[in-house]
Amino acid sequence: MLKRQVHHESSDCYLISLAWLLHSSWNWSSTGDSLSTLGRKRGTKHRKFIFCLLLVLLKTTGVLAIKVIVPQPAIVGQNARLQCLWESENIQVYSIRWYKNGKQFYSFIMGQKAEKVDHKMGEIEVDLVESDETTVTLRDVKPNYEGIYRCEVMSEAPLFQSRISSANLTVVNQPQTPVITGFRQRYRLPDTLRVNCTTHNSRPEALISFYVNGRVIHQDSGRVMNMGVVKNKYLDTFTSSSQLTLPLSEKYIPSLTLTCRAQVKGFDFNTEKSETAEVHRPSFFPFFSKGNMESHASMALLASAIAIVQILQGLW
Structure with missing residues (x-):
């Protein structure tokens, strides 16, 4: 699994937001500006405040980076090891789900008691012992294993943020001895x-x-x-x-x-x-050679030669 990275830039936005709230509250009670002027100033600061809050939320929820790696190619009769590599920022991952041509066949649920689930898709056999949160192993590859494999990584509640990546698996069967x-x-x-x-x-x-x-x-x-x-x-x-x-x-x-x-x-x-x-x-x-004897003409020539020899033997 790729190394997870946690950033702390969001603390700066928290300080900026708090300072703005205190400053705008003091200005509202002590300044002599007109209401229209205050409205314009507050509108500008309000937009900055909203932008900063959105940035804080993004930093808090994090962004998932994800990549699927499949064998190139998979060999009939052998096991195939598919990988879903992911990283997150400031969030906890809840589940990793695998799909083949849109049908779910394997899940890994995170937690103190991690759970591996084989959804018994039928056409795919999963080796649960050799599978985990980043890897799913397909046992005894067959031609129908070929297709598009998708991995979905989902974060915990309340956000349930998810990211998806996919790759095409090609299945090859080695030819028999000629x-x-x-x-x-x-x-x-x-x-x-x-x-x-x-x-x-x-x-x-x-x-x-x-x-x-x-x-x-x-x-x-x-x-x-x-x-x-x-x-x-x-x-x-x-x-x-x-x-x-x-x-x-x-x-x-x-x-x-x-x-x-x-x-x-x-x-x-x-x-x-x-x-x-x-x-x-x-x-x-040459006409007695095996290659030439394969033709009708050579066979006729051979018969004539034998006949001539027999005639000569009779004369002797």
Whole structure:
């Protein structure tokens, strides 16, 4: 809690007010001025007196300074600690009340026997042990905890002066470890690396990046294609997927390491998955390579070669 400060300038106004009352009373009985002149003088002094009394009242009631601090951001599954820092001048605070989107969920009542109150809002779970007059702790953060949180500090009777401050709480869910599909353990030049990378349950949506042997494949390289983002309605999270298409060359011999990294958009939270494969030079007969055999033309060529070998064996 911020240090409370108490000022004593109000005593000067008390002295000024008392002196004016004594002085005006003496002038009223002893002076020979006309009533109109006295009226003008008294009107001027009366305004000064009222101003001074207002200043005294302001100094007596005090002014509350208040600030709400929330995590940036809150993480799903973890606890979130929200703070309401305040200071006062010459007044006693009666209560501190917390609201989420306008609904009260926690109160702290000051006094010899301080009282913590969980208003059982339903969608928010408060950890009363870890909460007090300046802090409220939310247990096991969920996506629906996101919203505007307001703190209201109120002084004691008879004034019940209050001040309010608010802040927006953003909730982030770290993406699950990416899943890589289409990756092989062995490649032979001139094969093409073609893989998909998918990550689930991020909030907000995740950005997917590919790294080959530690070097990033930029989104604008023409090698990376975003496969789309799907919102999971039940969990209020997102599934993101991207595809990498990369023709292999001699520089990837004897092996390559592919890394797929998923980063929460706008925040420094990420997870990644890596796979390693062997890369070989082409065989003596290129059309027998595994990569070329994937095409129908290569399969037909292979069948023709086998037939020719069988014919030659028959002639021998």
